[in-house]
Amino acid sequence: MTPRHALALAARALWHSRGRTLLTALALALPLALPWAVHRLSDGYVQGLAARAEATPLVLGAPGSQVDLTLAALWLRPAPLAPLPASVADAVRAEGLGGAVPLHLRYSARGRPLVGTRVDYFARRGLQPAQGTHPLQLGDAVLGAEAAAALGLGVGDRIITDAAHPFDLARSQPVRLRVVGVLAPTGGPDDGVIFTDVLTTWVVDGLIHGHRDPTRGDAGEVVLGPGDAVALDLDPARLGQFHPHGDLADAPLTAVLVFPTDAKAKALLAGRLGRLDGVRVVRPDQVVAQLAGLVLKLRRLLDAHQALVAASTALFVALVIGLGLRARAAELRALVDVGASRAAVVVLQAAEWGLIGALALALAAAGAALGVWLLPDPARWT
Amino acid sequence: MKRAGMWVGVWALVAVAGCARRGPAPTAPQGPLQVITLVEPMRWLVERLGGDGVVVTRLAPAGEAGLHWRPAAADVQRLQAADLIVLNGAGVEQGLALVSLPDAQVVRTAAGFREQWIPRPVAAHRHGDGPAHSHGAWEGYTWLDPLLFKRQAEAVRDALVARRPALKAAVEARLAELATRLDGLHRALDAQAPALRRRPLLASDRIYGYVAQRYGLSVRAVPLDLEAPPDEATRAALVAAVAGTQARVMLVPRLPAPAVQAALRGLGLEPTVVAPGLAEGASPGAALEGWLKVPPAPE
Numbered sequence: 001m002t003p004r005h006a007l008a009l010a011a012r013a014l015w016h017s018r019g020r021t022l023l024t025a026l027a028l029a030l031p032l033a034l035p036w037a038v039h040r041l042s043d044g045y046v047q048g049l050a051a052r053a054e055a056t057p058l059v060l061g062a063p064g065s066q067v068d069l070t071l072a073a074l075w076l077r078p079a080p081l082a083p084l085p086a087s088v089a090d091a092v093r094a095e096g097l098g099g100a101v102p103l104h105l106r107y108s109a110r111g112r113p114l115v116g117t118r119v120d121y122f123a124r125r126g127l128q129p130a131q132g133t134h135p136l137q138l139g140d141a142v143l144g145a146e147a148a149a150a151l152g153l154g155v156g157d158r159i160i161t162d163a164a165h166p167f168d169l170a171r172s173q174p175v176r177l178r179v180v181g182v183l184a185p186t187g188g189p190d191d192g193v194i195f196t197d198v199l200t201t202w203v204v205d206g207l208i209h210g211h212r213d214p215t216r217g218d219a220g221e222v223v224l225g226p227g228d229a230v231a232l233d234l235d236p237a238r239l240g241q242f243h244p245h246g247d248l249a250d251a252p253l254t255a256v257l258v259f260p261t262d263a264k265a266k267a268l269l270a271g272r273l274g275r276l277d278g279v280r281v282v283r284p285d286q287v288v289a290q291l292a293g294l295v296l297k298l299r300r301l302l303d304a305h306q307a308l309v310a311a312s313t314a315l316f317v318a319l320v321i322g323l324g325l326r327a328r329a330a331e332l333r334a335l336v337d338v339g340a341s342r343a344a345v346v347v348l349q350a351a352e353w354g355l356i357g358a359l360a361l362a363l364a365a366a367g368a369a370l371g372v373w374l375l376p377d378p379a380r381w382t
Numbered sequence: 383m384k385r386a387g388m389w390v391g392v393w394a395l396v397a398v399a400g401c402a403r404r405g406p407a408p409t410a411p412q413g414p415l416q417v418i419t420l421v422e423p424m425r426w427l428v429e430r431l432g433g434d435g436v437v438v439t440r441l442a443p444a445g446e447a448g449l450h451w452r453p454a455a456a457d458v459q460r461l462q463a464a465d466l467i468v469l470n471g472a473g474v475e476q477g478l479a480l481v482s483l484p485d486a487q488v489v490r491t492a493a494g495f496r497e498q499w500i501p502r503p504v505a506a507h508r509h510g511d512g513p514a515h516s517h518g519a520w521e522g523y524t525w526l527d528p529l530l531f532k533r534q535a536e537a538v539r540d541a542l543v544a545r546r547p548a549l550k551a552a553v554e555a556r557l558a559e560l561a562t563r564l565d566g567l568h569r570a571l572d573a574q575a576p577a578l579r580r581r582p583l584l585a586s587d588r589i590y591g592y593v594a595q596r597y598g599l600s601v602r603a604v605p606l607d608l609e610a611p612p613d614e615a616t617r618a619a620l621v622a623a624v625a626g627t628q629a630r631v632m633l634v635p636r637l638p639a640p641a642v643q644a645a646l647r648g649l650g651l652e653p654t655v656v657a658p659g660l661a662e663g664a665s666p667g668a669a670l671e672g673w674l675k676v677p678p679a680p681e
Contacts (some may be wrong), residue, residue, distance in 0.1 A: 089485070090493070093485065093486075094493070094494075096540070096544070099485075099486045100485070101485075117658055118483070118484070118485050119481065119482050119483070119484045119486050120484050120486050123484070123486070132458065134462065134482070135482045136455050136458040136462075136481070136482050137455065137458060137480065137481055137482060137675065138480045138481075140482065168411075197482040199480050199482070209478065237450070237482065240452055242480055243479070243480075244479065244480075
């Protein structure tokens with residue numbers, strides 16, 4: 001009997017009992033698919049983390065969890081972080097060793113994170129508008145590609161910020177924003193958020209507001225009447241009435257992204273900025289390495305578990321093969337009786353189990369691919 | 383009139399000298415640096431130091447000082463595309479305060495001496511029953527203090543060299559020349575200061591705060607329209623100021639109309655042109671030169 005004949009006979013035998021064949025293949029495929037999918041997802045997660053961290057050399061924040069700070073600053077997720085004064089960004093620039101990009105991550109609009117930053121952020125991340133422009137003035141908003149599609153908004157539309165804190169109604173207040181641009185998709189966390197200038201988020205904070213300008217007169221006290229009501233609709237025609245309510249050097253930021261000019265500047269900045277009062281310097285690559293290490297440890301644990309499952313499965317398969325041979329003893333004897341050699345019978349059985357194994361592998365690969373496709377992008381899990 | 387002619391002449395000499403340093407744009411490997419400013423002193427300073435290595439655009443339209451001018455959306459796009467935006471800071475360029483500027487390209491030349499900024503008294507206001515407060519403001523015109531202006535020039539030097547290292551030698555040389563002039567101006571003003579301190583000075587505008595701070599002068603601003611004779615309220619304010627300070631000199635940035643001069647002299651005030659460069663199109667160099675000529679207060 002040639003291998004080809006053996007495979008053909010085995011295939012016919014398996015097809016004859018196709019229900020049992022599929023069940024056996026699935027039983028083998030599941031323990032294979034799970035670790036396969038986990039490896040692919042964890043690899044993507046770690047690579048995504050590392051790429052984002054590599055593009056962001058240093059992050060400044062208030063003292064607290066460096067993991068929370070890194071995840072918020074790099075993946076633009078609102079987080080309960082203590083605020084940092086805006087003057088910290090100026091302090092970074094004053095060092096002359098690199099750029100500083102502020103981030104304000106306290107608010108949202110229609111459920112999407114509202115990211116207050118400066119136009120420098122778009123240059124640093126390579127974010128170009130597919131429609132419209134970057135934010136130009138107070139009240140301008142630019143949508144990430146995925147956020148624009150999900151919200152059904154485009155240039156010229158309006159969007160109102162969400163009431164941020166139910167118990168903080170006295171300060172933060174919803175503001176109507178103008179959509180002036182939609183960014184080209186990047187496949188990263190920038191796609192799912194709404195960008196605005198950090199000044200606009202300070203309007204939501206109540207630190208910038210609009211009424212007629214009392215600074216044009218001499219010193220003295222002016223009581224603003226109903227006609228001077230604070231305006232929260234950032235209509236371009238009224239922007240001239242808006243002004244900071246105090247020194248914006250003290251305005252709150254969630255984080256400051258620092259982009260040193262080179263490795264030496266990075267080391268110098270990390271040292272100098274770390275001496276500022278109330279400022280924590282975080283190296284995202286180190287935080288991400290810790291996170292990746294944790295992921296890999298969990299993966300090893302899962303691998304060990306899967307190895308035990310695989311061993312258990314192998315024992316069950318051996319048992320199934322043994323019971324199968326016993327159940328099919330009469331059939332196998334009949335094959336010998338009609339002239340088949342014992343070797344041919346062994347080859348036939350090996351072909352059957354080889355085909356089941358191949359089917360199990362194919363099902364495992366398909367299952368792993370389906371799992372990776374159905375689960376969200378690991379880069380957005382944070 | 384004779385004195386005014388002298389100031390105009392001084393300004394013209396300096397302006398011509400400044401223009402003479404400019405030439406056709408060179409074909410530098412990276413091309414000239416595209417620089418945007420809003421106020422005239424910063425335009426003058428960048429052009430003076432950058433020479434042919436820069437192309438300076440003053441974004442505020444002609445006739446607009448730039449202090450309160452708010453850019454339109456198209457102007458903001460130009461700002462976002464510039465290689466460098468040189469601002470004075472310290473309360474100047476108020477129209478840019480709420481604009482989305484690219485911070486990496488922005489240099490605020492007065493930022494390095496924030497502790498010397500002079501707060502400007504502004505009206506307090508209340509919202510409903512809220513507490514009285516003001517929004518804070520600063521006196522501008524830092525460039526009238528020669529030593530502060532030198533520091534602003536150094537900030538411009540740093541910004542230009544950081545973006546175009548090839549310009550370093552030329553920019554340093556131009557800065558050294560300007561610094562020599564500013565140091566000389568400072569020494570001259572310092573020598574005149576004791577005489578100026580004998581009696582308070584009045585001024586038609588609130589532009590002399592930094593000069594007064596540097597040299598310990600007492601300058602009281604009484605807002606005055608230089609083109610129309612003072613109305614009753616202004617006249618009353620001037621009379622009160624003269625009575626209260628015994629001032630004999632009124633500092634003005636340009637020569638007032640004859641009727642205004644006559645009115646001032648009638649009150650015992652001699653209008654004295656200081657800092658003519660504050661007029662549109664003139665240079666702060668001329669303004670500083672003009673300050674040198676301030677006569678001592680009469681005995």
